[in-house]
Amino acid sequence: MSRLDSMLRRLSAQRDGLNWAVAQIAGHPGEVLDMGLGNGRTYDHLREILPDRRIRVMDRVLACHPSCTPPEADFLQGEAEVMLNHLANEGAQIILAHYDFGRGIKEEDVAEAARLSPLIARVLAPGALLVSGQPLVGFEQISGPDTIARDRYLFYRA
C-alpha cells in the first residue's frame, strides 16, 4: 500500500472513530483529551463534534494551523509524561481520549504508547473510551465502528 493510501486510511479511520466515540460517551460527564495537537486536524474535528465539552490538547510544540490554536488554558504544552502527571494531579476526569502521538516509525511509536499507557490510565474517568492509532497497554480492547479495519485504529475501554 502506498503511503498516500495509508494516510487516507488513517485519516478516515480517525474521523469515523472519533464520530463513533462521541455517540458512545453521550450522557457521560467528563472532559476530552487529544494527545498530539500536530497540525490541529483532530482537535478541530473534536471541537466541531463536541461543542459542549472541554477539550484539552497536548503536544510538546505549538505548530498547528492558526485556525486550530487552542485556548491557552486547554493546551498542555510539554512532554507527555510531564503533562499527563500534571493532569492527573489536577484530578482530571477524561471520558474520551484520542492517542495520536508518534512520527511514523512503528517500533518507536509502539514503545512510546506502551510507556505512556499507565500515565494515561491515571487521567481517565471510569468507563472512559480510548481511541488510538497505536496499541495501548492495560485497557480492554473493544470493537469500534464497522467501517474501520481492526488493525487500522484501536478502541479501548478504561
Ligand SMILES: C[S@@+](CC[C@H](N)C(=O)[O-])C[C@H]1O[C@@H](n2cnc3c(N)ncnc32)[C@H](O)[C@@H]1O
Ligand atoms: C501525528 S502528530 C498529531 C496529529 C494531529 N492529531 C492532527 O490531527 O493534526 C503527533 C504529534 O505528537 C507530538 N508528540 C509525539 N510524542 C510526544 C510526546 N512524548 N510528548 C508530547 N508531544 C508528543 C508531536 O510533536 C506531534 O505534533
